[in-house]
Amino acid sequence: MKARPFFWAFVTPAALCGFGLAVALAALFQFSLRAYVPGSLEPGGFTLENFAALMKPLYARVFAETVWISGVTAICTLLVGYPVAFALVRTKRRVLKSAILIIVVTPLFLGEVVRTYSWIVVLGNNGFINAVLMKVGLIAQPIQMMFTRFGVIAALVHVTLPIMVIMLAAALAHIDRDFERAAESLGAGPVRTFLTITLPLSAPGIVAGLTTAFAWTFSAFATPQLIGGGQVNMLSNLVYQLGFASFNFPFAASLSVAGLALTFGVLAILRVLSRPLEAIGPH
Amino acid sequence: MDDPPARSEPAADRSFLRLEGVSKRFGDVTALNAVSLDVARGEILTLLGPSGGGKTTMLNLLAGFIEPDTGTIEIDHRIVNNVPPYRRDIGILFQNYALFPHMNVAANVGYGLKLRRLSRSQIRRRLDEVLALVHLTGYEQRKPRQLSGGQQQRVALARALAIAPKVLLLDEPFSALDKGLRASMQTELKDIQRSLGVTTIFVTHDQSEALSLSDRIAVLSEGSIRQIGTPAEIYVHPADRFVAGFVGNVNVLRGRLERLDGQNARVSLGATTLTVSAMRLGALAPGATVELFVRPEQLRLAEAIESTMCQGVVAAQAYQGTHIDFHVKTDAAISGRVLVRQAQVDAMSRWPIGSCVGIALTSKDAIAFPVESRPLT
Amino acid sequence: MGSGRAFRGILGIALVSAILCFLLLPALVVTIAAFNARAILSFPPDSLSWRWFAKALAYEDFRAGFRNGLIVSACASTLALLVGAAFAFVLDRYSFRLKRTLEAVLVAPLIIPHFTIGLGFLIVAAGLGATRGFAIVVACHLILILPFVLRSVYISLRNLDRRLELAAASLGASPLRVLMNVTIPLLAPGLVSGWLFAAILSFNEFTASLFVTSQRTQTLPVAMYNYVREYADPSMAALSVMYIVATATLLIIANSFFGLGKVLHVEDVR
Numbered sequence: 066m067k068a069r070p071f072f073w074a075f076v077t078p079a080a081l082c083g084f085g086l087a088v089a090l091a092a093l094f095q096f097s098l099r100a101y102v103p104g105s106l107e108p109g110g111f112t113l114e115n116f117a118a119l120m121k122p123l124y125a126r127v128f129a130e131t132v133w134i135s136g137v138t139a140i141c142t143l144l145v146g147y148p149v150a151f152a153l154v155r156t157k158r159r160v161l162k163s164a165i166l167i168i169v170v171t172p173l174f175l176g177e178v179v180r181t182y183s184w185i186v187v188l189g190n191n192g193f194i195n196a197v198l199m200k201v202g203l204i205a206q207p208i209q210m211m212f213t214r215f216g217v218i219a220a221l222v223h224v225t226l227p228i229m230v231i232m233l234a235a236a237l238a239h240i241d242r243d244f245e246r247a248a249e250s251l252g253a254g255p256v257r258t259f260l261t262i263t264l265p266l267s268a269p270g271i272v273a274g275l276t277t278a279f280a281w282t283f284s285a286f287a288t289p290q291l292i293g294g295g296q297v298n299m300l301s302n303l304v305y306q307l308g309f310a311s312f313n314f315p316f317a318a319s320l321s322v323a324g325l326a327l328t329f330g331v332l333a334i335l336r337v338l339s340r341p342l343e344a345i346g347p348h
Numbered sequence: 349m350d351d352p353p354a355r356s357e358p359a360a361d362r363s364f365l366r367l368e369g370v371s372k373r374f375g376d377v378t379a380l381n382a383v384s385l386d387v388a389r390g391e392i393l394t395l396l397g398p399s400g401g402g403k404t405t406m407l408n409l410l411a412g413f414i415e416p417d418t419g420t421i422e423i424d425h426r427i428v429n430n431v432p433p434y435r436r437d438i439g440i441l442f443q444n445y446a447l448f449p450h451m452n453v454a455a456n457v458g459y460g461l462k463l464r465r466l467s468r469s470q471i472r473r474r475l476d477e478v479l480a481l482v483h484l485t486g487y488e489q490r491k492p493r494q495l496s497g498g499q500q501q502r503v504a505l506a507r508a509l510a511i512a513p514k515v516l517l518l519d520e521p522f523s524a525l526d527k528g529l530r531a532s533m534q535t536e537l538k539d540i541q542r543s544l545g546v547t548t549i550f551v552t553h554d555q556s557e558a559l560s561l562s563d564r565i566a567v568l569s570e571g572s573i574r575q576i577g578t579p580a581e582i583y584v585h586p587a588d589r590f591v592a593g594f595v596g597n598v599n600v601l602r603g604r605l606e607r608l609d610g611q612n613a614r615v616s617l618g619a620t621t622l623t624v625s626a627m628r629l630g631a632l633a634p635g636a637t638v639e640l641f642v643r644p645e646q647l648r649l650a651e652a653i654e655s656t657m658c659q660g661v662v663a664a665q666a667y668q669g670t671h672i673d674f675h676v677k678t679d680a681a682i683s684g685r686v687l688v689r690q691a692q693v694d695a696m697s698r699w700p701i702g703s704c705v706g707i708a709l710t711s712k713d714a715i716a717f718p719v720e721s722r723p724l725t
Numbered sequence: 726m727g728s729g730r731a732f733r734g735i736l737g738i739a740l741v742s743a744i745l746c747f748l749l750l751p752a753l754v755v756t757i758a759a760f761n762a763r764a765i766l767s768f769p770p771d772s773l774s775w776r777w778f779a780k781a782l783a784y785e786d787f788r789a790g791f792r793n794g795l796i797v798s799a800c801a802s803t804l805a806l807l808v809g810a811a812f813a814f815v816l817d818r819y820s821f822r823l824k825r826t827l828e829a830v831l832v833a834p835l836i837i838p839h840f841t842i843g844l845g846f847l848i849v850a851a852g853l854g855a856t857r858g859f860a861i862v863v864a865c866h867l868i869l870i871l872p873f874v875l876r877s878v879y880i881s882l883r884n885l886d887r888r889l890e891l892a893a894a895s896l897g898a899s900p901l902r903v904l905m906n907v908t909i910p911l912l913a914p915g916l917v918s919g920w921l922f923a924a925i926l927s928f929n930e931f932t933a934s935l936f937v938t939s940q941r942t943q944t945l946p947v948a949m950y951n952y953v954r955e956y957a958d959p960s961m962a963a964l965s966v967m968y969i970v971a972t973a974t975l976l977i978i979a980n981s982f983f984g985l986g987k988v989l990h991v992e993d994v995r
Contacts, residue, residue, distance in 0.1 A: 069819050070900035070901070071811075071814070071900070071904070072815065072819060072821075074811070075811035075812060075814055075815045076811075076812065076815050076821075076827075078807065078808040078811060078812070079808055079809075079811065079812035079815070079827060079831060080827060082808055082831060082867065082868060082871060083827050083830040083831050085864060085868060086830060086831070086833065086834070086842070086868050087830060088849060089842060089845030089846050089848075089849050089868075090837075090841075090842075090845050092845055092848040092849045092852060093841065093844060093845040093848060095848075096848050106851065145744055145747070146744075148737065148740050148741050148744060149741055149744050149745065152737070152741040163980055165741075165745065166980065167973065167976055167977060167980065168745050168748055168749060169745075169748060170976060171752075171969070171972055171973050171976055172748060172751075172752075174925045174926075174929065174972045174975075174976065175929065175965075175968055175969060175972055176928075176929025176930070176931060176946050176968070177929070177931045177932070177946065178931055178946045178949045178950050178953070179929075179946075179949070179964075179965045179968050179969070180751065182755070182949070182953060182961050182962070182965055183751030183752060183754060183755040183965055184751050185953075186751070186754050186755050186758045186962065187750060187751055187754050192754075193750075193754040223747070223748065223751065226748060227748075241444075241446065243442050243444065243446035244446050244448060246411070246413060246433070246440070246442070246446070247440065247442060247446040247448070247507075248448075248459065249412075249413075249432070249433040249434045250411055250433050250434070250436075250438055250439065250440040250508075251434075251439075251459050251460030251463065251507070251508075251511060252434050252435075252460050252463040252464060252511065253434055253459075253463055254432075254434050257463070258434075261459075262448060265450050266449070266450060276836075277835070277836075280835065280836040280838075283838055284837075284838030284839050284840060284841070284932065285932075286839070286840055286931070286932040286935070287931055287932065287950065291950075291953065300838070300840075301838060301840045301932065304840050304841075304844065305840065305935070305936075308844065308847075308936070314844075314847075314848065317844060318844060318848065321838070321840065321841040321844055321845075324838060324841065325837060325838070325841055328836060328837070328838070329836075332836060
């Protein structure tokens with residue numbers, strides 16, 4: 066006989082929300098199995114046509130592109146974010162810590178559109194980088210960075226960096242410094258200590274960061290849309306196009322469903338690969 | 349892993365580890381104030397004191413995790429002020445053991461050995477040796493989280509000893525263990541230290557641990573060493589009131605110096621005159637007020653009508669198995685109470701709570717301090 | 726401790742500084758571009774002016790978007806706080822059969838693409854015959870920001886000393902009283918920062934909003950997106966600058982009150 070005050074009051078709203086999400090996903094799934102009726106918003110009868118159409122090289126390419134960009138972005142973000150996370154956690158001066166934290170966290174709260182727009186100003190043919198390089202005389206013609214994969218990935222790394230740094234920093238902060246001291250006392254120099262102790266012990270944070278970075282990038286829309294400008298198409302752009310340009314919602318739905326399956330697949334693989342790391346965990 | 353070259357006769361190397369004039373400040377706080385210390389090779393020296401007294405700072409300085417502001421630190425006659433921890437050849441046993449969670453026992457213990465570029469078979473041999481020393485043969489594949497507290501501590505010890513360090517530093521190693529385990533681990537540690545002869549610095553705030561384990565004790569408080577000596581010296585002849593109060597129980601009574609008599613002093617307390625040690629009185633003039641520091645076992649209860657040192661009323665009794673502690677309210681004591689230790693089994697019924705008793709001094713080793721005595725710097 | 730360490734220190738500082746510059750670059754560049762007197766989005770500007778700021782502030786779509794965004798994020802974040810905090814409480818203290826399942830569902834939006842959720846909600850709205858009003862937008866945002874609130878409050882609850890509640894209960898407080906007088910006040914910093922975090926995320930949410938908002942209900946990010954597709958003048962830059970200044974200020978204030986480091990759990994443990 067266990068008294069559980071507030072139980073129903075607290076669980077019901079959450080259950081309703083969960084139900085709401087489930088309904089939305091179910092609706093999506095249901096739509097993906099319906100035929101597209103051109104010129105009408107109403108779907109037709111049930112069919113597997115949409116999923117068959119996914120096999121077409123055009124769409125397969127978009128899937129591959131999306132996975133590739135998400136993967137590259139995740140890894141680049143990790144490499145760029147680790148030193149910052151390390152500095153954030155290990156620096157002793159309060160002011161410096163706060164400064165780094167504000168600089169890292171602010172972009173997170175700016176929203177996709179503002180961030181992406183700022184990158185347009187940086188990457189454009191009349192933008193910052195080209196202007197500086199031409200002024201200095203390193204180049205004669207502007208380098209094309211807009212509408213290229215490079216531009217999209219650079220902007221995506223910028224978008225994902227804050228969350229990566231936060232997750233890495235949280236993991237690093239939980240590593241007991243005594244482990245490093247012990248390694249030093251046994252004869253390990255700073256580099257060796259980092260490679261054999263700090264890095265392995267931060268592995269759970271690395272996995273969490275990579276997972277989140279991949280998932281976020283997979284769902285990116287504004288950045289590939291505005292900077293890719295039609296040349297670089299990720300899944301989200303295709304879904305939007307089909308939905309609002311062609312009003313082919315059923316196919317858009319099937320793309321989304323396939324995308325979801327893909328995301329879950331990649332994340333499941335990551336999960337399995339990181340199983341041995343679970344043993345470490347924070348202390 | 350050869351024996352280190354004999355620089356001097358091991359027994360005669362009194363300053364294998366040496367601190368000279370070492371100070372360390374953290375902002376406004378002076379953690380250590382011009383401390384000097386010599387440790388002989390192979391001895392166990394305990395740094396004893398309350399938290400914040402400077403013992404942890406000293407340990408960190410010896411290990412090389414922090415640098416002193418002034419003074420020099422020498423290990424094996426080599427100044428190590430600028431030598432980083434990974435080149436100092438020291439072994440540390442941390443308070444929470446700090447066993448690498450992502451490595452098994454063999455990898456943990458072998459960590460320092462791998463760094464020294466020994467061959468696989470040499471490492472294996474050393475690993476077996478040192479695990480046998482701590483009675484953990486066969487545990488090589490276990491992970492730290494699969495071990496009990498006592499086992500973890502032994503692995504940590506093995507890891508520190510595997511590299512045959514010049515100095516072994518122990519940071520409150522028994523504080524996380526249960527009482528029963530503590531006693532057996534202390535004995536084991538002492539045996540291991542004796543057989544290896546490694547110079548050991550042991551940090552603790554537990555004075556009974558310090559008394560039982562050490563060759564010598566350095567009592568630290570507020571950044572200074574109050575006294576260094578053997579456990580007996582510290583206990584029987586404390587240098588100042590802090591050491592007297594910190595190590596063991598002590599009663600403080602106020603009396604008047606009648607006259608000095610060589611090693612002894614005649615002190616009057618109420619109607620009686622006592623003979624106590626004059627070691628800490630210097631050249632005090634007769635008539636001066638002194639404080640007597642008396643251990644509970646140096647007192648005994650007596651009938652109130654006997655000519656005793658002072659009178660009092662029994663306030664509480666505490667049965668301790670081997671003896672009984674009596675808390676007696678008396679005006680002669682500065683705090684208003686004295687603790688008297690009686691070994692007789694019938695003492696509890698003979699002097700019940702509320703009864704009037706006399707208190708007598710049974711030993712000449714009680715120490716008198718002048719009232720305005722300042723601590724040793 | 727030797728020159729080796731110093732060298733590594735300088736290299737490290739250079740690297741981290743370079744990365745921080747990378748993080749700051751767009752913000753700095755767009756700020757300079759916003760003051761460009763000319764209409765072309767170019768760099769560097771020849772002459773400076775405030776006109777784009779004035780234009781951005783006067784532009785009706787931006788104003789409407791701002792209003793709509795405030796309405797949506799206020800509703801969504803408040804609801805998210807109530808639902809999320811309540812469920813975090815249950816997660817921390819009680820167990821029941823489908824607990825882990827429900828938790829997984831509520832946290833799923835972290836890895837489900839926003840366009841997928843947006844599309845799903847759009848289809849549901851169409852199916853219900855509901856016009857794309859505020860309700861569907863708030864519902865969608867609620868689902869999207871709930872995981873963040875849940876996580877934040879859950880961690881705060883885990884760090885709460887239960888003995889304080891037990892002490893209150895032993896002194897005669899009913900469960901409701903304990904909740905009101907002990908639990909909630911102690912959780913207050915975590916609750917407020919979670920709410921703030923959620924509100925900002927909702928205000929800035931773009932992808933799902935693109936799917937579920939209509940002309941009438943479009944939020945500021947959607948309005949900005951539509952603007953950029955048609956016009957190339959620096960009004961957007963001016964708006965971005967205002968955005969950046971507002972956000973950074975909010976965060977600096979939040980940092981001095983709550984210590985962002987603690988809220989995000991990146992403070993050093995030892």
